[in-house]
Amino acid sequence: MTQRVTVTLDDDTAGALDAFMARRGYANRSEAMRDLIHGGLARAAEEAGDPPGDCVAVVSFAYDHDERELGRRLLDTQHAHHEIGVATLHAHLDAHHCVEVALLRGPAREVRPFAEALIAERGVRLGRLNLMPAPGGAHRHDRGHTAEPMA
Structure with a gap:
């Protein structure tokens, strides 16, 4: 199951996201955001002392x-x-x-x-x-x- 989430970004953040996508070869913003969110959640869990299984x-x-x-x-x-x-x-x-x-x-x-x-x-x-x-x-x-x- 997937869920649609709408995010509003200021111009500078959207530009930085587009530059990140270009450097990494992402086809669209959804793929880039999904990977950034996964990475951020994994780091947050690690910092909280709650490592993944x-x-x-x-x-x-x-x-x-x-x-x-x-x-x-x-x-x-x-x-x-x-x-x-x-x-x-x-x-x-x-x-x-x-x-x-x-x-x-x-x-x-x-x-x-x-x-x-x-x-x-x-x-x-x-x-x-x-x-x-x-x-x-x-x-x-x-x-x-x-x-x-x-x-």
Whole structure:
């Protein structure tokens, strides 16, 4: 079910919305407003300490790989939360620094503390978490396949 909502905007706000639409390639104002509202509601819930149930998230962090035992600590933390880790990307920035990006999926109450633990590790220089509600839930697809145990 959908509902029609009428919004009146001043000229400056309407112009800013049109510029936003052009930059992002929206076909109409309704699509742009819907996405802006979804994003604003998700941020408001997050700020209020009321995170969404299931989520997908990207945590990215840069670190000094020469920091004592940091690589092992990061791997240990990720292995301890393997059920919410989907994929990681690791890249070398220079002779001493790396960046890692992890895609996460699961209950926000588990994903957020895990991501924050990665960012808080001694030797991690910068980190950021982008968390959003999972469309349709965060559960993996069940395509009728059964997983074979790894040897």
